[in-house]
Amino acid sequence: MLEICIIGTGRVGSQLIRVLSHTNGVKITQIYNRTKIKLKAFESIAPTTSEISDLKSANLALIAVKDDAIAPLISSIASIFPIIAHTSGSLGLQKHAQNNAVFYPLQSFSQKEIDFNQVPLCLEADNRQTLDTIENLAKKISTQVYNVTTEQRKYLHLAAVFANNFTNQMYAMAQKICQANNLDFEILHPLIQETATKIKTTPAIEAQTGPALRQDTQTMQRHLKLLSTPEEKEIYRLLSRAIQNTHKL
Ligand SMILES: NC(=O)c1ccc[n+]([C@@H]2O[C@H](COP(=O)([O-])OP(=O)(O)OC[C@H]3O[C@@H](n4cnc5c(N)ncnc54)[C@H](OP(=O)(O)O)[C@@H]3O)[C@@H](O)[C@H]2O)c1
Numbered sequence: 002m003l004e005i006c007i008i009g010t011g012r013v014g015s016q017l018i019r020v021l022s023h024t025n026g027v028k029i030t031q032i033y034n035r036t037k038i039k040l041k042a043f044e045s046i047a048p049t050t051s052e053i054s055d056l057k058s059a060n061l062a063l064i065a066v067k068d069d070a071i072a073p074l075i076s077s078i079a080s081i082f083p084i085i086a087h088t089s090g091s092l093g094l095q096k097h098a099q100n101n102a103v104f105y106p107l108q109s110f111s112q113k114e115i116d117f118n119q120v121p122l123c124l125e126a127d128n129r130q131t132l133d134t135i136e137n138l139a140k141k142i143s144t145q146v147y148n149v150t151t152e153q154r155k156y157l158h159l160a161a162v163f164a165n166n167f168t169n170q171m172y173a174m175a176q177k178i179c180q181a182n183n184l185d186f187e188i189l190h191p192l193i194q195e196t197a198t199k200i201k202t203t204p205a206i207e208a209q210t211g212p213a214l215r216q217d218t219q220t221m222q223r224h225l226k227l228l229s230t231p232e233e234k235e236i237y238r239l240l241s242r243a244i245q246n247t248h249k250l
């Protein structure tokens with residue numbers, strides 16, 4: 002039985018608690034969160050605490066707190082847990098614990114429940130035995146388990162920001178345009194779905210379409226006139242120029 006203490010009950014921490022509380026061979030021994038009130042929802046799953054001094058030893062501590070808080074937190078609990086793993090995509094392997102690891106789930110977690118079985122888990126550890134421990138855990142909850150170095154993960158996280166965060170901002174802008182013009186955003190769903198499906202089989206460079214690719218300058222000028230803020234116009238120009246530069250002969 003692998004005994005795990007979960008540190009942090011935010012987006013990632015709460016999804017980890019949900020999946021690990023139903024995983025065979027795993028026992029959540031304690032759940033920590035800085036803000037006490039956010040522990041209420043987890044009281045039926047395991048003992049909870051908002052005091053570092055209350056933490057009890059377990060085989061592994063999984064840290065799912067804000068990136069900037071990870072290093073100081075690990076320093077303060079390093080003597081309690083034999084292995085400490087963080088879940089950040091952008092931070093390197095930490096050095097303060099007895100055995101250090103990374104357990105980075107490459108997915109966008111918000112409030113929506115995620116099927117962990119399909120979440121790529123990117124692992125790293127500072128020794129073989131620790132890697133084996135987190136690999137065994139990862140394989141219990143996901144079919145997609147990868148060994149990724151700190152250097153690779155930095156770039157993976159950067160790529161994920163482009164593929165997810167920036168794309169989502171584009172959806173937000175499209176939603177705003179639809180709302181302002183009494184259009185149902187659902188009308189764009191098949192287009193969004195097709196774009197996401199196509200990228201699995203077609204390189205992005207071949208999948209591109211639209212006025213910037215076609216050099217349809219007058220259409221682009223009309224679009225620019227429809228946009229209301231200087232920031233929106235700047236984004237339109239910048240992305241159109243990037244498309245054209247990518248497709249330069
Ligand atoms: N969300 C994602 O899509 C995603 C995906 C992969 C990896 N990650 C990584 O997972 C980790 C957690 O991200 P998240 O999205 O779950 O964050 P989140 O929902 O914003 O939750 C942040 C957590 O960090 C805690 N925290 C903030 N400042 C703290 C401090 N100074 N000391 C102790 N705890 C502190 C918060 O506690 P309070 O409740 O007290 O504020 C909360 O539990 C990050 O390393 C992130 O890079 C996130």
